[in-house]
Amino acid sequence: MNYYMPTRLYCGSDCVRQHAKELYALGDCCLVVTEGQAAKASGALDDVSEVLSQGGVRRFVWEGVTPNPPVANCMEAGRRFASEGVRYVVGIGGGSALDAAKAVAVFAANPTLDEAGFYAFAWDVDPLPIVLVGTTAGTGSEVTKVSVLTDSVARKHSIHDDRLYATLSFGDSTYTHSCPSAVTLSCGVDVIAHATESYFSHKADEVSRAFAIRATMLAIDPLTHAMQGAELNDEQRRQLYEASILGGLAINTTGTCFPHNVGYYLTENYGVPHGFACAIFLPQMISCVRSFDEEYANAFFRQVGIDEESFCDLVRGCVPKYDITMTDAQIQQGLPRWENNGSVQNTRASVSVEDIHKMLLHLFARQ
Numbered sequence: 001m002n003y004y005m006p007t008r009l010y011c012g013s014d015c016v017r018q019h020a021k022e023l024y025a026l027g028d029c030c031l032v033v034t035e036g037q038a039a040k041a042s043g044a045l046d047d048v049s050e051v052l053s054q055g056g057v058r059r060f061v062w063e064g065v066t067p068n069p070p071v072a073n074c075m076e077a078g079r080r081f082a083s084e085g086v087r088y089v090v091g092i093g094g095g096s097a098l099d100a101a102k103a104v105a106v107f108a109a110n111p112t113l114d115e116a117g118f119y120a121f122a123w124d125v126d127p128l129p130i131v132l133v134g135t136t137a138g139t140g141s142e143v144t145k146v147s148v149l150t151d152s153v154a155r156k157h158s159i160h161d162d163r164l165y166a167t168l169s170f171g172d173s174t175y176t177h178s179c180p181s182a183v184t185l186s187c188g189v190d191v192i193a194h195a196t197e198s199y200f201s202h203k204a205d206e207v208s209r210a211f212a213i214r215a216t217m218l219a220i221d222p223l224t225h226a227m228q229g230a231e232l233n234d235e236q237r238r239q240l241y242e243a244s245i246l247g248g249l250a251i252n253t254t255g256t257c258f259p260h261n262v263g264y265y266l267t268e269n270y271g272v273p274h275g276f277a278c279a280i281f282l283p284q285m286i287s288c289v290r291s292f293d294e295e296y297a298n299a300f301f302r303q304v305g306i307d308e309e310s311f312c313d314l315v316r317g318c319v320p321k322y323d324i325t326m327t328d329a330q331i332q333q334g335l336p337r338w339e340n341n342g343s344v345q346n347t348r349a350s351v352s353v354e355d356i357h358k359m360l361l362h363l364f365a366r367q
Contacts, residue, residue, distance in 0.1 A: 003207070003253070004162065005143060005165065005249075005252065006162075006165050006167070007142070007143055007165050007166045007167065007168070007169050008022070008167070008168050008169070009142065009143060009169045009170075009171060009245070010168070010169070010170050010171070011170075011171040011172070011173075011241075011242075011245070012171075012172065013172055013173075013174055014172065015170050015171065015172050016044075016047050016048060016051055016133065016170050016172065017047065017051055019168070019170070020051045020054070020055060021055075022168055023051065023052065023055065023057070023090075023131065023168065024055040024056075024057060026087060026088040026129050026131070026167065026168075027057075027087025027088055027129075028056065028057055028058060028087065029057065029058040029059070029060075029084070029085045029086050029087050030052065030057055030058075030059050030060075030086060030087060030088045030089065030090050030131075031059070031060045031061075031062060031077075031081045031084075031086045031088075031089050031090070031104065031108065032045070032048065032049070032059055032060065032061045032062065032089075032090045032092060033062050033065060033077070033089055033090065033091045033092070033097060033100055033101040033104050034061065034062070034063055034065060034091070034092040034093050034097050035063065035065040035066070035093050035094075035096065035097050036063035036065075038093060038094070038135060038178070038179075039092045039093045039097065039135060041178045042135040042175040042176070042177075042178045042179075043174070043175060043178070044092050044093075044133050044135050044172070044175045045092055048090060048092060048133060058085075059090075060081055060084060060086065062077045062080075062081070062104070064076075064077060065093065065096055065097045065100045066096065067096050067273075067274075068096065068148075068149075068150045068156060068267060068268075068274070069096050069097075069099060069100040069103070069149055069150065070149065070150045070151075070152075071103060071115050071118060071119075071149045071150065071151055071152065072115065072152060073100070074100050074103035074104045074106075074107060074149065075103075075107045075113070075114070075115065075118070077100075077104045077107070077108075078103070078104045078105070078106065078107020078108040078109075078110075078111065079107060079108075079111045081104075081108055082107070082108045082109075082111035083111075086108055086128065087128065087129070088105075088128050088129040088130070088131060088167070089101050089104055089105040089108065089127075089128050089129070089130050089131070090131040090132075090133065091104075091130065091131070091132045091133065092133045092135065093133075093134075093135050093136070094134070094135060094136035094138065094139055094183070094187065095136065095138060095139030095141050095148070095187075095190075095274070097135075098132045098134065098139055098141035098142065099139075099141055099146075099147040099148050099149060100147075100149070101130060101132065102127070102130055102141075102147040102164045102166075103118070103147055103149055105127035105128040105129070105130045106118060106123055106127045106163075106164075108127075108128050109123070109125040109126060109127050109128050110123050110124055110125050115151065115152055119151070119157070119159065121159075121161060123163070126163050127163050127164065129167040130164070130165070130166040130167055131166060131167060131168045131169070131170075132166040132168070132169045132170070133169075133170045133172075133175070134169070134170070134171055134175065134176075134241070134244070135175040135176060135178075135179075136176055136179055136183060136184075136187045136244075137173070137176050137179075137184070137187055137188060137191065137237070137240040137241040137243070137244040138186070138187025138188060138190040138191050138244050138275055139187070139190065139244065139248070140191075140194055140244050140245060140246075140247045140248020140249070140251065140252075141248065142166060142169035142170075142171060142245065142248060143166075143169060143245055143248045143249055143252065144164075144165075144248045144249075144251065144252045145160055145161055145162050145163075145164045145165050145252065146158055146159070146160050146164065146251070146252070147159050147164055150268075154268055155264075155268065155337075156264040156267060156268060158256075158260075160255070171241060171245060173234075173237045173238040173240075173241035173242075174234075174237070176237050176240070176241055177234075177237060181226065181229070182273075182320075184226050184232065184240075185223070185226050185227065185275070185276075185318045185319075186273040186274065186275035186276050187244070187275050188219060188222065188223045188226060188240055188275070188318065189223065189275045189276065189278070189279040189315060189318045189319065190247075190274060190275030190278060190279075191215060191219045191240065191243045191244050191247045192216060192219055192223065192247075192279065192282070192315060193256070193259055193260065193263075193275065193278035193279055193282060194212075194215070194244075194247030194248065194250060194251045194256065195211075195212040195213075195215040195216045195219070195243070195246070195247045195250055196212070196216065196282060196285070196286070196300070197251070197254075197256045197257040197259060197260060197278075197282075197285070197347075198211070198212045198247070198250035198251045198253070198254045198255075198256070199212040199213070199216075199250070199300055200257060200285060200286070200289045200296075200297075200300070200347060200348045200349075201254035201255065201256075201257055201346050201347065201348060202345075202346055202347070202348050203253065203254040203255065203346065204253075204254050204348070205253065207253065208249075208250045208253040208254050209250075211246045211247070211249045211250035211253075212246075212247070212250040213300070213303045213304055214243075214246050215243040215244075215246035215247040215250060216243070216304045217304050217305065218239045218240070218242055218243035218246070219239070219240055219243040219247075220304070220306060220314065221236065221239065222236040222237070222239050222240040222243075223240070223314060223318060224314060226318070227314065227317045227318045254346070255342070255343065255346050256278075256343055256346070257285060257343055257344075257346050257347040257348075258281065258285060258338070258341075258343050258344045258346075258347050258351055258356065259278045259279070259280075259281035259282050259284075259285050260278050260343055261337075261338065261341055261343035261344065262281050262338070262356060262359075262360075263277035263278040263279075263280065263281060264277070265277075265334055265337070266280065266324070269334075270322065270324050272322060272324075276318075276319045276320065276322075279315050279316075279318060279319050280319060280363065281359065282312070282315050283312040283315065283316065284359050285347060285349075286308065286311075286312065288347065288349040288351055288355070289347070289348050289349045290308075291349065292348065292349035292350060293348065293349070296348065324364050325364055325365070325366045326360060326361075326364040326365060326366070327365070327366055328361065328365065331357060331360045331361060331364075331365070332357075334360075335353050335356065335357055338353050338356050339353055344356070
């Protein structure tokens, strides 16, 4: 397995200020991409703005990021600021903001590019340099070449390209302290989803498994407290953020498995937040892998130090109760998207479209 990650990642309290000179070296004008309110509440937007001002960096701010960011919005932002002399793009926020920043960097460098060309990687010019400042513990986008976006027919897709790596990423876990409990839980179980899906991927190797195991171990205690309604302390916030980064490193090698892609369906059609949508299918994935390779599944739980039942109880306990019902006809309509799907085939088990059909019936069929 070949590893390539050109991102320089700086972690710890006040890391943005400590490495301000590396921001200044990228140019004298940047575009800040953010969802606005959450980025400001975290303190990250103010910190970055102050650092840029001190360095004489001219900046534009685009606060148009929404959950599950549409490609069309990113295209509009990139085109809008392409003529303003922007030298690099700074994404501040959770996964949506960071993934949107990657796309905006593509469109800012290629202002005539359309959606079809974006997904076909017909980028005549490399994206502008990307700087990412995470404010949630879940996405791992700070260290991945992945951007998850919503297309013009309201379908979520992940794209993977080495040109989407950030030049700089900043991981200050204090920025996650302002996250509401529901966001902490949803992002936290996304960490668990990244780690377990990576471990149970056909592409897993010794290094990716090490990332996945450590990420899971770090996430269990903070998530257990958050599930019980307790406020996380500074150390638990730090652990969960570190787990997020490690989970990102794991999926950077392996990609994700079917819980992510089937979870997209719940997000698109029922408004289930991404982390919760993925988590709903994690017990089913583990069951599939156990049937395929029991010892491999057992090895995972031995290494993370929790039994399978307790692990699945934790995952289920983090997910709110959703009143989702589907008819068999509705489920049948969604099945073609999982034919020959890469995430489904990536799972370390033989998972068919019919298997997914049965899972959806079991979880959501009207009685």
